[in-house]
Amino acid sequence: MVTSNDPGFRAWSLIVDVWALLSPIFAQNLGEIGMSMSSFDVLVNLLIADNNEARMSDLAERTVISFSRVSRVVDDLEEQGFVERRPDPKDGRAVIIKLTPAGRRHLRQAVRVHVRDVQETFSAHLSEEQALAVIDALDAVMGAHGRVPSATAPWDSGR
């Protein structure tokens, strides 16, 4: 019988708790250097993209946020000079978003802040085996939903 006390359910509850505890901290600290979580997500995805550019819709698929939100986040980033919009020569409907040098600089700073945050508030309290076990488990969940396993992470491999 399915009960809410089974380990699966308790594991989910803890994800909720950890998310509720940490995500506001990360948002706050990125906010202090003038960056939102969404902007960060978009910029990181541009950094690892070929030639530091991507179409709107590709960005929306790769990030964790919706199409409409990506569009507005790009509005902001463009206004700040961190990305630029240009027409896609292959498709008149599409827009290509490109990271600017200023955007890359700003992102570099944000990465420093965020990596430190995750390290201090999360990773520091896990052994390597514990972290690997979490990866193993959550990759299985993502895989079951047809998402590719996390492979290797963003900004220091991709560069």
Added chain:
Amino acid sequence: MVTSNDPGFRAWSLIVDVWALLSPIFAQNLGEIGMSMSSFDVLVNLLIADNNEARMSDLAERTVISFSRVSRVVDDLEEQGFVERRPDPKDGRAVIIKLTPAGRRHLRQAVRVHVRDVQETFSAHLSEEQALAVIDALDAVMGAHGRVPSATAPWDSGR
């Protein structure tokens, strides 16, 4: 050296991904029976509270949401007849929120929906060892932030 590719960071990234994948599904399915995640959180906490009642501020501490949000969620729940507000005889500033029989019935239905959701989209894809490993790891993180370890979960022990 701290790199974003270390297992701790990858584990956190997966939490972000899993959260982004599942939480909208759960919100959607609770929404279909007229309940928000926040309301659910508040009602569950009343269910497990002594005598099915708690002060505003205790609720706010036990749930994952802010004080102001709890106040407004209680507005809604009260309007729907699922909780009632009464003055605290011990402290004229405080308000005691009490679950009504209608609230308990509605919650029962929501629990069914939510437990099934978590089971189907999350637990089903993990072995018991994997789930226990996630619990072990995230309890360590919560513990490091001074939160009591998850112990046993809500609604079928507490009753």
Added chain:
DNA sequence: TAAATTTGTTTGCGCAAGCAAATGATTTAT
């Protein structure tokens, strides 16, 4: 006991987020 401080709750406001309709461009079908 009167002021000052602290505590519990509510409320005004603004921002972030997504849905769905609108717009413009491309592809498909006939």
Added chain:
DNA sequence: ATAAATCATTTGCTTGCGCAAACAAATTTA
């Protein structure tokens, strides 16, 4: 080749959320 369908993006609107100010009651201090 024209109409219909599809696709990429933007925009209008609604909702959920939290901060911080407002308010009210209790507690502390002088």
